[in-house]
Amino acid sequence: MTDDKPHHLGHRQRLRERFMNGGASSMPDYELLEMILFQALPRGDTKPLAKQLIAAFGSLADVLSAPPERLAEVKGVGDGIIATLKLFREAGLRMTRAEALNKPVLSSWSAVLDYCQAAMAYEKREQFRILFLDRKNTLIADEVQQTGTVDHTPVYPREVAKRALALDATAVILVHNHPSGDPNPSRADIEMTKQVVAAAGALGIVVHDHLVIGRGTHASFKSLGLL
Incomplete structure (x- = not known):
């Protein structure tokens, strides 16, 4: 049988x-x-x-x-x-984002990185995201400002500063992904960051870092001495 x-x-x-x-x-x-x-x-x-x-x-x-x-x-x-x-x-x-919410971002850095990895590492196009922080460096807003192509995202420094003012943010962390998986900043990334720092600084807004997200890895402008 x-x-x-x-x-x-x-x-x-x-x-x-x-x-x-x-x-x-x-x-x-x-x-x-x-x-x-x-x-x-x-x-x-x-x-x-x-x-x-x-x-x-x-x-x-x-x-x-x-x-x-x-x-x-x-x-x-x-x-x-x-x-x-x-x-x-x-x-x-939502679970990874909750780990980063309502806590001082600079003291829960690993949770912030985990969230950025989950949100952006596997995107097929570049995204430019901003984490807006209050005076206690607590995350008050997390927004994707622009979505671009596989290797470029247009960023408008004045719009970044304007949005930070509208949210009453005193500091920001810039984040964007590299769909190639390689997080090394490009010359365009470095130049854009300088422009955002200048625009934000003129209004008293601090740029704590710019993170470039790759697959399972990241680059920090601050750690690289670029900020």
């Missing part, structure tokens, strides 16, 4: 048990993605699709950060799956 049961029966339960019993850190990206896909696909084997997505985009973080239109190009990915992936990404971003 042959066993006609689908091979994946019990697989979901075994994955859940491994995850709940402390094995999450050792699970490869595709297995975590399988579990995320459980939410959108209540039946069937999610492993092939999980592996297909990892192969297409590179990592779990890349999958969660991929544009919806790119995700839709993968066979088997519909609106429900895209919504689920974006839900998990947004939840992760």
Whole structure:
């Protein structure tokens, strides 16, 4: 008598048990993605699709950060799956952002870096983000000011200073990403930073740092002696 049961029966339960019993850190990206896909696909084997997505985009973080239109190009990915992936990404971003909120930024620097990495490292285009701080160096606003191309974002120093005044901010941290993954500042980055520092300084606003975010790494203008 042959066993006609689908091979994946019990697989979901075994994955859940491994995850709940402390094995999450050792699970490869595709297995975590399988579990995320459980939410959108209540039946069937999610492993092939999980592996297909990892192969297409590179990592779990890349999958969660991929544009919806790119995700839709993968066979088997519909609106429900895209919504689920974006839900998990947004939840992760809010969690990392909460770690940086309502605390003096300069004393919770690792939380700020974690948030910037989660928010920007896997973006396919450059973004220019500003963290606005009050007199106690507590984060009061976090805004993406501009989105550009794969290697350039237009930045308007006067607009940065104007927005800081409107928010009653006394200091800012500039942040932008390099989609190439290499966080080394370019000459254009250095020149732009000088212009922002001059515009902000004229209004009594301090630029604490300019962070360039790469994949799993970053560069700090302050640490590099550029600020």
